[in-house]
Amino acid sequence: MAARGFDAILDECLAALAQGLPLEACLARYPRHADELRPLLSVAQQVRRLPVARPRATAQAAAWQRFYHRSSALRMARPYRSFPWLRPLAIAASVLLALIVAGGGTIYAASKSQPDSFLYPLKLATEDARLWFVFDDKDKARILLDQSETRVEEITGLVDEDKETPGSVLSALRNRTARAIRLLEGESGPEADALRERALQLAAAHEQLLTSLWGDIAASARDDYAEAVATLHNAQLRINGRPGYVLPEDLGGGVTHLSGKATPGSEPSVWLIGGLEVHVGSAAIGGADLAPGRIAEAIVARGSDGLLRVLNLTVTGPAEQPVVITGIVQALEDNVVEVGGHRIALTEDTLSTLKLDLGSNVKITVVGSGDRVVATAVEAAPETGTEPGLLAWEGTTDQPLTDLTSLWEVGGQTFVITPATEIDAQAGDLDRGARVRVEAERQDGQLVAVRVLTLAGEAPDEEDVALEGVFEGVVDGRWQVSGVLVGPAGQAAPVAGTFVKVEGERKGDAMRARRFDSIYVQDGEPLVSVRGVLAATGEDAWRVGFSDVEVSDDTQVSGKPIVGARVQVWGRQTDGAFEAVYIDVLDSAPLPLADSD
Amino acid sequence: MTANGQAARVSSSQTLHEWEMVQRAQKFDQAALTWLYQLYYPKVYNYAFVHLSNVQLAEDVASDVMLKVLESLPGYRLRGVPFAAWVFRIARNRIIDLHRRRKRRGEVDLDAVTTAAEDDNPQGLAEQALDRNEIQAALVHLTEEQRQVIVLKFIEGFDNGSIARVMGRSEGAVKSLQHRALLSLRRLLTAGEA
Incomplete structure (x- = not known):
């Protein structure tokens, strides 16, 4: 009897395995080939265990509709097979029938x-x-x-x-x-x-x-x-x-915007951006110049498996920080919008989630300088005077941020982090001991973080916290600011609705105030807010990004003005100039420069 | 004829039932068409998904193949070719066309990433395996014929005779392909673990 070829032996063993014979029993039949057979049979078993991919019900239903309509058309077309030119007529007749049944008016209404x-x-x-x-x-x-x-x-x-x-x-x-x-x-x-x-x-x-x-x-x-x-x-x-x-x-777990210093991770495709571990795989668009120490801006998808995968990556630097202007639209011309005296160009690349109208309250992210000031994004501004109010909280973290769906404590205040939370960790990683500013919205009794920002400079005492929000009233002798209890402030309570900044210490479930500033009273048109990097300071004017800001003896300043630090300016347009009412210096040091490659 | 070949013949009551249903479907009988669709759409989808690793493309291929099956149905004659093998031959041709079209245009397949011949970088494979099912990622790196054999035999459960009919090869060639495919797959999976 001729010796059987290995192909046939392998095939026989595969058939035996498929019928339920144990692997070892198969190998025992051919001891001389056992070493060669074992890995192949093992792989075959692995493949057999591959889960069946099930089509989505919606796709299957849509395909069924195509199949069904095609079968109906074929059934109808059978007697006329010798006249294929009739087929388009049959389709046209179907559409005509649909029009008659649905009515031309309905079709027109549907189109709108x-x-x-x-x-x-x-x-x-x-x-x-x-x-x-x-x-x-x-x-x-x-x-x-x-x-x-x-x-x-x-x-x-x-x-x-x-x-x-x-x-x-x-x-x-x-x-x-x-x-x-x-x-x-x-x-x-x-x-x-x-x-x-x-x-x-x-x-x-x-x-x-x-x-x-x-x-x-x-x-x-x-x-x-x-x-x-x-x-x-x-x-x-x-x-x-x-x-x-x-x-x-x-993308099952959401999509987030993340920026921070890039550090190589444990594997070639793994990086830490602002301290968060992300995977930069072959599907990432951009970021060819990603290198240790560079500042990276990434759009990151959180998978159903919890992994963060980079979709888009841009390597940038603090100097390229945009300016964010929030205020009422004062003028609207072709492709130009005016807010707080700033004329901003709208281009095809402007990402807009808002239909701009005169008088609407908008938040515009702007890049450029001199005469060329272009909006990169336009969105609705948060309504600070009404529920849910926006709150900004500064404090020190006692735990690193490791995921985008978690509760995170900053300066004794708990925030809900979601994939919709924008994370700017350019000033430092989101590690324990980092000084952090969290802008949050109150939703169902929780503070949901909208934006997380690490702050540059030496961290103050761990207990030190600061709060910006709307004064809502006095509760049990303490002030309530955007849902957070503060007290005692040691001075007369402001008018309810006043936008305030409070600095102090966190003690238990309340904050003890040391300094209180009234930024503005929300009884009329809110002030325009400009956020950006402080580029220059002078006696009468500061420059924030591209924006010239007039300062006077009446301007309140919180923090030490440092060129290169980020500031938030509240002001109004007066006689063609943007006049600052309140300036909050967010960083206590210039933003760190990115390492060059 | 081998045992597998025997199995491919119209001999079982199951196959006879299938043949009856196909004959009814050829007359566009609604119940038979529903049966055909419900049975084969998920199978073709699974087959396409394993080849393409892309839900959307697999859906499109499955939908297109079912339409092609429907349109070609009047021309199907039993003649020893199981209906399933006939359906999968259409599916295989559709997927090959898809790959060829991109190759002709010099495009790298969006879904299949790269082929083994083009990329023998085990590190790249290992990274890919991190994200996707290891085996499916490795299957992408087999030759088209090797992948067909693996998918048809171990995922779709076809016998050698049916695979031979789908691929237009002899049963001996299928066994040989099966051997080489398992060897390649083993090598790729081992490289992925390295």
Whole structure:
């Protein structure tokens, strides 16, 4: 009998294993080949244990709709198989029938509907139907990209109206972007190249917008959100011919903005940014110049597995810190908005989650200098005078921040950290003993951190804390400021609604005040706030970022003015100048310069 | 004919039932089409997902394949080719087309990262394995034929005869491919652990 080949022996053992025979029993049949067989059979068993990937119910249902409609069309078309030209007519007839059933007015109304309308699915279906009659893939891709832009306008419209973003609009955004990219993959030539470039820019802008909206997304729409962000991110990688990808579950725990000094981690793809461990894998966009000691700004996804993965990375420096202006829109022209006397250009790259109107209270992040001042982001300003009020708290941490979903204590005050919390750790890592400023909103009795900022300079006494917030009234002889009890202040209580800064010590569940400043009374138009790095000081004027700020004997200053430190200025426009009422110097030393590479 | 080959023949009541349902589906019988869809969409999705490692692409492939199956259904004749093998041949061709299109354009596959031939950097593989299921990440690095054999045999549960029909190869060639595929997979997984 001829000796059996190893391929056959392996196959026999694999069949035996599949029928439940133990591995050792298989090996015992062929002792001479046992060493060679063992690892292969073991791998085969590993593969057999690979969990089955289950399709999402929504995708399966959508595919079923396609399948079902196609089968109906085929069933109807069978007698007319010899007249294939009738097929488009049959489709046209179907659409016509739909129009008759639904009514032209309904279709028109649906075309104007928003994602929270019951007519919205009809709007999407009508958009899909439009593509049936477009036979050129480039034209189809162009229409799909237009539709993606419409989806994003719908999303910003919802955010602007403080409405939740439903999954349907996110799913439609994902679907249209993905289809456009795939259609373009089969196309070549200048027109296709231009469309690919447009698709790339849109995907980047739309991803940036969505990553700033995680906190605004309804819990029920989080899966659709994760899929949409993953699609937009992967689209950019794909168009650029880059390897790597992210999966929706990589974004299952939310998306956050993080900045801080970069330090190499335990493995080549692991870095610490501001003390938080992040994975910089092949799917990260940007950051080619990342090096130890550099300041990095990252958009980070928290996966369902708890790992933080970098989506986008920019290596920057403290000098590039933006200026943030908060106030009422005083003038609005074509692509220029005026707030507190600052004229700010709006460009195609401005990330806006707000429909700008005269009189609306906005927060604008600005970069530039001299005549060229450009808004990078526009959002609604927090309403400091009403619930939920915004509170800023400074204190010393007694524990490092290690995750983005945790309770974190700063100066004896507990804050809820979420992926929507922006983290700026450029002045130092979020370690034990760091001096930290937390801006938070009161929600359901808890303080939810909106922004965490490490402060530069020598940390004062651990017990020292400071608080900015709205004075709400006197409770049991103590002042209540944005929900925090302070007392005794040793002076007459201000008018309720006054925006105040209190410095003191934390004692148990209350704060003992040492110094109290009234910043402004919220009985009229709130002051304009400008936050940035102090670039120069003078007798009559300081420069904060690009903004000239007039100071006078009436200007209150908290902290020592240090060039290179961050300051928050409250003021008003008077005779064409921005006049400071209150200046809070946040850092007690200049921001550390990033190490050069 | 081998035991596996015998299994591929229309001999079991299960296969006969399948053949009856397929015949009804060829006449666009609604119940039969529903059966066909519910049975094969998840299987094709799983098959595509293992190949592409991308939920969205796998969904699109599964949807496209089901439409192609539907459109090609009137032309299916039993003739010893199991229906499942016929469906998976369509799925395989769809995935190969997808890969070819990108390769022709000189693009690196978004989902498949790189192939083993192009990237034998164990460190890169190890990093990738950190994030994704180790085996699925390693499968990406096999040749297309090796991956087909592994997926069809150990994930979809096909016998050698059916795999041979899906791939258009002999059963002997399938066994040989199976051997080489397991060797490669073992080597990749070991490199990932290193």
